Amino acid sequence: VKKSLKFTGMLVLIIAGLLFGNIYLKYKTLSNELMAAKGALKEAYIELFTGETKVVDELYQLEAKVNKLKGDLEITSGGISVLEIMKELSKAGENNSNFSVKFNEANMAEGRITVRGETDSFESANILKERLIKGNYFKDILLTDLKTMAGGGAAFSLSITLKK
Structure with a gap:
């Protein structure tokens, strides 16, 4: 045991x-x-x-x-989403045979957007501005810092106020 x-x-x-x-x-x-x-x-x-x-x-x-x-997804009191804004910018900057735009930077805050980019000419920058004015989300668009680039083309900056 x-x-x-x-x-x-x-x-x-x-x-x-x-x-x-x-x-x-x-x-x-x-x-x-x-x-x-x-x-x-x-x-x-x-x-x-x-x-x-x-x-x-x-x-x-x-x-x-x-x-x-x-x-920050909805940066305005009107509820416009960042994706809708980016889609509108992309649609306005669509490239075709006589128009070329490249966006380098976009800053968004408090109902305002600053966009910097490059285009093939001064005229193309103005065309881009006119296309954006026709859009649904932008109230005021200022084309600033329009400069000729060394390799050809133009660098631009857009200051955009969003609709409320």
Whole structure:
């Protein structure tokens, strides 16, 4: 009886040791996966926001940026979405055989847009402005910084006020 009790006690200790070992291995595996996921998130965050120098908590900072972008999605009280504006710009700048436009930069804030780009001539920049005026979303359009480029063509800047 004592021998069976000792044998049973040893088996219980072995099983308990194996159980704790299994739990520890699961914990270490999950811990390593969490560290790998955090590393991948940090890497993706740095790649996405290259100008960001101070990265403390990637997840929190990413959530904050996403929430800000959601707020910026509709930049006017009228509810015009950024995608609708970009579509309108793209439609006005459609290239054909005698008209070529390349948009380099678009900044949007508080119901105003500043667009910088290049076109093949001064006339094409004016055509672009006229096409945008005919659009549904733009109230006032000013063509500024119209300059001749070294390789030919013209660089331009548009200051656009959105309709409310």
